[in-house]
Amino acid sequence: MKTQTPYPQGDAFHASLRTRYRVATIWQILFLSALLIAIVALTALLYKVVDGAFGYIAYEYKDDPAEFTPTPVNELTKEELLVILKEELSSGAYNKLNNEQPMQERSQADLLNLFLERLVRIDTKGTWSMTDSLLHKAEIQAEVKEKYSNAKLEFRSWLTPQFLVTPMSSKAEFAGVRTAILGSLWMVGLAILFALPIGTGAAIYLQEYAPKGWFTSLIQTNINNLAGVPSIVYGMLGLAVFVRTLEAFTSGSMFGVTDSNGRTVLSAGLTMGTLVLPLIIINAQEAIKAVPDSLRQAAYGVGATRWQTVWHHVLPNALPGILTGSILAISRALGESAPLIVVGASTFISIDPDGPFSKFTALPIQIYQWTTLAQSEFHAIAAGAIIVLLILLLTLNASAILLRNRYQRKY
DSSP: OOOOOSSOOTHHHHHHHHHHHHHHHHHHHHHHHHHHHHHHHHHHHHHHHHHHHEEEEEEEESSOGGGTOSSOGGGOOHHHHHHHHHHHSOHHHHHHHHHHSOGGGSOHHHHHHHIIIIIIOEEEEEEOOHHHHHHSHHHHHHHHHHHOTTOEEEEEESOOHHHHHOOOOSSGGGOOSHHHHHHHHHHHHHHHHHHHHHHHHHHHIIIIISOSSHHHHHHHHHHHHHTTSOHHHHHHHHIIIIIIITHHHHTSGGGTOOSOOSOSHHHHHHHHHHHHHHHHHHHHHHHHHTSOHHHHHHHHHTTOOHHHHIIIIIHHHHHHHHHHHHHHHHHHHHHOOHHHHHHTOOSSOOSOOOSTTSOOOOHHHHHHHHHTSSOHHHHHHHHHHHHHHHHHHHHHHHHHHHHHHHHOOOO
16 A cells, blocks of 8 residues: 655646746745835925925015115125114014014024015015936026016025025025924923833733733733824823813913913824824833843842833833834824824914914924915925924834843843
8 A cells, every 4th residue: 555645746846946946036026016005106296395395486575675774685695684674674573573582683684584574575476396406407597588588597406405494484595494393302201201101011010010911911902902093082082181171280370470371382292192102012012021021020129129120121122122112102292193184283373382382383284284275385385394394203213223222132
């Protein structure tokens, strides 16, 4: 009686081997295609953003600068600009600007922007993308010469150092993202202070202390589900709880603040902290799980208590993973806009937030507001703001990678 082998033999084996290699090659091609599609899509997105942040702009001065000073605009000193603004602006406008930030403390570039914005007043006639500016330069020059004979045409980078340190303005040529950046940083800082200790503590309890049973499983399931809840739902939660129910706290009225309501950067920070809290708990649990049980058993073997084991052995080894997951979670909060709209972020504000009870805006809100306007110059500065937001997100993600690589321990 012949014994049947479970594997093909001879020609059947070689045919089976060729089939397996063919299938493996097909899957390899599919995976490579997916990677190439992702790279192409990301490249197209980045190019579209960069394409809008650079290009030609045609503009005219509504009032001739020579009416205010015989000195060329680019040669005006800080002292000359202070004198011109003091003399030409109305007392009310000058005092308002001085209250926002003392005129003597402003930089020469800031004063020059005020001179151009408030007195000379630039009138933008048209803007062109970087691609059109590079490929159709002659046609653009001819169009500007024909339609706007008095207009100046210059190639402009909308993303400049001045753009980063200038507050919001009703004129795109003078608008910046300083207020939005500070609002985002305040919000993220408050979210970290709220969510990181609570999330880490919850993860430690669930992983090291909570008894295994149906109740713990129910809590774990709900945490996992909350991590996938749409962000707008957290915005509604923040509106109901932090803005309205806890208004006395989030507005600062219980601390003597009288010029604010519940729609403050504190409410936004608590809302974003709630949004990323499930993510921080899950990431911290995974980091704690990765710590080998042999470390725990060794600590117990020399008489350490459970808390001593957690504090001196588990947490130090899990800390890189906890920090990495927390930074990536905060990156999500930095890019969210829907909860902030519900909580009450301002779409136009030129005053920097100076505390947790300040009114605020954030980079995603500022970008959204600029893209909804009809003027093309606002779309250009929105592209510049998107680049700033991407740089902030990439910086946070790079920090997470560096922390992981620097402190990760292999067992």
